[in-house]
Amino acid sequence: MEEFLSKAKTASRVFNTLSGSAKNRILKEMAEALRANTMDLLEANALDMADGKKNSLTSALMDRLFLDESRVEGMAVAVEEIAGLKEPVGRVLEGWITEDGLKIEKTSIPIGVIGIIYESRPNVTSDTAALCFKSSNVCVLKGGKEAENSNKAIAKVLQAVLERNSLPKELVSLIPDSSREGVNKLIKMDKYVDLIIPRGGAGLIKHVCDNATVSVVKHDKGQCHTYIDRDAKLDNAIAIAINAKVQRPGVCNAMETLLVDSAIAKKALPLLKAEFDKAHTELKGCLNTQSIIEVANATDEDYDTEYLANILNIKVVDGVEGAIEHIVRFTSGHSEAIITEDITTAETFLNAIDAAAVYVNASTRFTDGGAFGFGAEVGISTNKLHARGPMGIEGLTTYKFKIYGSGQTR
Amino acid sequence: MEEFLSKAKTASRVFNTLSGSAKNRILKEMAEALRANTMDLLEANALDMADGKKNSLTSALMDRLFLDESRVEGMAVAVEEIAGLKEPVGRVLEGWITEDGLKIEKTSIPIGVIGIIYESRPNVTSDTAALCFKSSNVCVLKGGKEAENSNKAIAKVLQAVLERNSLPKELVSLIPDSSREGVNKLIKMDKYVDLIIPRGGAGLIKHVCDNATVSVVKHDKGQCHTYIDRDAKLDNAIAIAINAKVQRPGVCNAMETLLVDSAIAKKALPLLKAEFDKAHTELKGCLNTQSIIEVANATDEDYDTEYLANILNIKVVDGVEGAIEHIVRFTSGHSEAIITEDITTAETFLNAIDAAAVYVNASTRFTDGGAFGFGAEVGISTNKLHARGPMGIEGLTTYKFKIYGSGQTR
Incomplete structure (x- = not known):
C-alpha cells in the first residue's frame, strides 16, 4: 500500500x-x-x-x-x-x-x-x-x-x-x-x-x-427537521412538509422529524395527518401529538434515526425556542427548516441553528449541488470545516x- | 472533562x-x-x-x-x-x-x-x-x-x-x-x-x-528553503538569503536551507560565505559546496532539521528542477522562495512547489499575518485545508x- x-x-x-x-x-x-x-x-x-x-x-x-x-x-x-x-x-x-x-x-x-x-x-x-x-x-x-x-x-x-x-x-x-x-x-x-x-x-x-x-x-447522515411555527402559512407548511418527507424519502436531505408549534398543533396536526395518510407515510409522535391525532409512539431513539424511508416523527414544541432545543439536541448539521411569516422568528431560527443549510419557507430537499447551481457535486459534506453542505x-x-x-x- | x-x-x-x-x-x-x-x-x-x-x-x-x-x-x-x-x-x-x-x-x-x-x-x-x-x-x-x-x-x-x-x-x-x-x-x-x-x-x-x-x-514547523537560480540578480539574492536566515533565526518563516544553482555556484558561494561569515552564521554544505567554500558537512538529517538558530545548510542543485526535487523531499509546506529574473523559471517553481507561501524575489520572512495585512493573527497554519499559511x-x-x-x- x-x-x-x-x-x-x-x-x-x-x-x-x-x-x-x-x-x-x-x-x-x-x-x-x-x-x-x-x-x-x-x-x-x-x-x-x-x-x-x-x-x-x-x-x-x-x-x-x-x-x-x-x-x-x-x-x-x-x-x-x-x-x-x-x-x-x-x-x-x-x-x-x-x-x-x-x-x-x-x-x-x-x-x-x-x-x-x-x-x-x-x-x-x-x-x-x-x-x-x-x-x-x-x-x-x-x-x-x-x-x-x-x-x-x-x-x-x-x-x-x-x-x-x-x-x-x-x-x-x-x-x-x-x-x-x-x-x-x-x-x-x-x-x-x-x-x-x-x-x-x-x-x-x-x-x-x-x-x-x-x-x-x-x-454523514441527514437528520433533518422542519418546524412549523404559529405564524406559518398553513398551506405552505403542509406542502413543504409533504415534499420534504415524501418526494424522495431515501436521500439525506429528506425530513425525518416534523416539529409543530403547540399554539397551532390542534389545528395543524389533523390537516397534516390527512395529507400524510394520502402519501402512505408511517407516522410516530410524542404524547402531545398522540393526544390530537392517532399515531404510534415516538421515542428518543426514533428522533435520532435517519429512516431513509417514508416514516416520520412528529413532535409538538413550544414555539421557536422549543424547536431550537429539540434540533440542537438531535441535528446532524445537514439541513433544517422553519416555516413562518414572522421575520424575527425566522432570524432567531436561522442564527441559532448550526447546520450546513438552514431554510425559511422551503423544503430541505433543495440541499444539493444541482439545486444550489454548483453543477456536478462531490457530495454533501457534514463537515464543519473546509467544505460544508453541497460540495462542488x-x-x-x-x-x-x-x-x-x-x-x-x- | x-x-x-x-x-x-x-x-x-x-x-x-x-x-x-x-x-x-x-x-x-x-x-x-x-x-x-x-x-x-x-x-x-x-x-x-x-x-x-x-x-x-x-x-x-x-x-x-x-x-x-x-x-x-x-x-x-x-x-x-x-x-x-x-x-x-x-x-x-x-x-x-x-x-x-x-x-x-x-x-x-x-x-x-x-x-x-x-x-x-x-x-x-x-x-x-x-x-x-x-x-x-x-x-x-x-x-x-x-x-x-x-x-x-x-x-x-x-x-x-x-x-x-x-x-x-x-x-x-x-x-x-x-x-x-x-x-x-x-x-x-x-x-x-x-x-x-x-x-x-x-x-x-x-x-x-x-x-x-x-x-x-x-x-507545525517551517522547513523553509531559498533557491538562487542562474538568472538571479546576485545582489538581490545575497540580501534576501541573509535576511531570510539572519534577521530572526528563531521563527518558523526563517530559512533553514539555501539551494544554489550549479551554474553560478562558483561565483555565488564565496560571496555568500563572506556575508554569512559577517553575520556569524554556522554553515553546513553538500560535497559540491565543500569543493568551493569551506563549510561543515550537511547530512540528510540536517536538511530535515528546523534549526531555529543561526545555522544554515547550503546545497548545490542543478537548476530549478534540482531545487524542486530537493524541496519536494524536505518541505514542511510553510514558505519557499526562488530568486530569479526569468519568468518561465519563476512560474515553474511557483506551480511545482506545494507550500502555503511561495515567493519570487523576496524573503520567506514575510509569511505572517501582519506582513500580509491581516491584522492580529492566530498563527501560521501548515494545514492544507481550512486555513493555510498566515491565519487571520x-x-x-x-x-x-x-x-x-x-x-x-x-
Whole structure:
C-alpha cells in the first residue's frame, strides 16, 4: 500500500504541466471509452448482479448496483459535463499588494491525493474519477465490495485512456487492498494522502473519523427537521412538509422529524395527518401529538434515526425556542427548516441553528449541488470545516499564496 | 472533562444574541482589567519565573515567559486592537438566487468550541482568548506547564469581566485537567469541541494529529528553503538569503536551507560565505559546496532539521528542477522562495512547489499575518485545508447557507 501511495503522490506532479484543455480532451476520451466498452462493463456488472442475488441484496441495493446501456450512457454524459466545468485550479481567489510592495495572489490549487470511500452505485466511480481528474487531483477509490467487478472494469477503461495519453495510470486508481485493513492503512498514510472523503453508513464514517490521521471531509447522515411555527402559512407548511418527507424519502436531505408549534398543533396536526395518510407515510409522535391525532409512539431513539424511508416523527414544541432545543439536541448539521411569516422568528431560527443549510419557507430537499447551481457535486459534506453542505468541484481544491517581490527583505 | 466541555458547548449559544458592539465593549473592559490587575499578574508570573529558574529553563524560554509592566500593557493593547477588527461573523461571503427562486446567503459563523494548545508566552493566553471572543467562539486553552500561574491569573482577570457582564465564564476557559491525559480527552471530544489548534514542538503536533477525532489545524514547523537560480540578480539574492536566515533565526518563516544553482555556484558561494561569515552564521554544505567554500558537512538529517538558530545548510542543485526535487523531499509546506529574473523559471517553481507561501524575489520572512495585512493573527497554519499559511481571525470562522424561500418544494 505504501509503495502504491508513494507512486500516486509522485504521479500527482504531472498535473503541474497538464493544461486545462488537455484535461478536457482526455475527459472526453474517457466518456467515449466508456461508451465504446459498454459491453465489457455490462458483463462485469452482470457478475456483481449475480453475486448480489446470491447474497440476497435488497431490491433497492440491486437497483443501485445495476447497469444497462442507458446507465452507461449516463455515466459518459456525466464525464462530459464535468469536462465542461470551469477550470477549478489556478483561479486567483484574492489578490493584493502589501505595504512592502509584495504582490500576493491567493490561488486555487489541487488538494493532491484524495482517498474516496463509497458504496454501491458504479457511476460514482466514473463521476468521482472525472471530478478529481478535472481538479488535478489523484484519486484512490474504494468502492463497495458488491460492485467490485463493475468498478474494476470502469477503472480499467479510464486507465487505458490515461496510458494512451502517456499519463501514469495511478492518477485514477482503485485501492490495491480493499479489505478493512487496506482502508485502515489508507486513512493513516498522511505522508502521501491529503484528504479522505467517506460516504456511507454511520459505522463507516465513525470508524474513519476515529482512526484517520489524514484530514477527513465526511458525508454523514441527514437528520433533518422542519418546524412549523404559529405564524406559518398553513398551506405552505403542509406542502413543504409533504415534499420534504415524501418526494424522495431515501436521500439525506429528506425530513425525518416534523416539529409543530403547540399554539397551532390542534389545528395543524389533523390537516397534516390527512395529507400524510394520502402519501402512505408511517407516522410516530410524542404524547402531545398522540393526544390530537392517532399515531404510534415516538421515542428518543426514533428522533435520532435517519429512516431513509417514508416514516416520520412528529413532535409538538413550544414555539421557536422549543424547536431550537429539540434540533440542537438531535441535528446532524445537514439541513433544517422553519416555516413562518414572522421575520424575527425566522432570524432567531436561522442564527441559532448550526447546520450546513438552514431554510425559511422551503423544503430541505433543495440541499444539493444541482439545486444550489454548483453543477456536478462531490457530495454533501457534514463537515464543519473546509467544505460544508453541497460540495462542488471547488471543494476538491485548496489554495496557496503566490508572492511576487522585487528583492524585498524585512 | 466531559461535563466541563458540555457546559462550554452550551455556553457558546450566548453568542447568538451578543451584538458586535457588546463584544467590543467587553474586550475593552478586558484590556482595562489586565492593566488594573498588573500587580496580580506580575506576582503570579514571579512564581513561574522562580519555578523556571529551579527547573533550569533556558534563557530564551525564561525571556518568553517573563512579564513586566510594559509586557502587560502590550497584552492590553493587543486585546484593544482585536476589539477594533472588523466583525468576522455574519458576513455574507456569497449570495445568489437559484433557478427555483431561493435566495441563498453563504454566511460566516463561528466555529463553536476551539481547543488551543500552546507553549510558554503568557500573552498568547490573552491574545487567543480575545481572538476567539471577537469571533464568537468559546476557547479552551491549554498553555505550557511552565506558565501555569501566569495563565491562571490572566484567565481569572478575563473571566471576572465575563461574569460582571452576566456571561458564562466558560466562554474563556483554561483546560480543567492540563495533564497529558486531559489533553488526550480534549482532542477526542468531537461531540463538544469543533476544532483543535496545536502550536508547538513536532512531538506535540504529531501526537495531536495522530490521536484527535476533532478536526485539527496545525501550526507545525517551517522547513523553509531559498533557491538562487542562474538568472538571479546576485545582489538581490545575497540580501534576501541573509535576511531570510539572519534577521530572526528563531521563527518558523526563517530559512533553514539555501539551494544554489550549479551554474553560478562558483561565483555565488564565496560571496555568500563572506556575508554569512559577517553575520556569524554556522554553515553546513553538500560535497559540491565543500569543493568551493569551506563549510561543515550537511547530512540528510540536517536538511530535515528546523534549526531555529543561526545555522544554515547550503546545497548545490542543478537548476530549478534540482531545487524542486530537493524541496519536494524536505518541505514542511510553510514558505519557499526562488530568486530569479526569468519568468518561465519563476512560474515553474511557483506551480511545482506545494507550500502555503511561495515567493519570487523576496524573503520567506514575510509569511505572517501582519506582513500580509491581516491584522492580529492566530498563527501560521501548515494545514492544507481550512486555513493555510498566515491565519487571520477569519480562520476562526466557518459558514452556513441561509436560504430564504417562499414555499418552494421540489
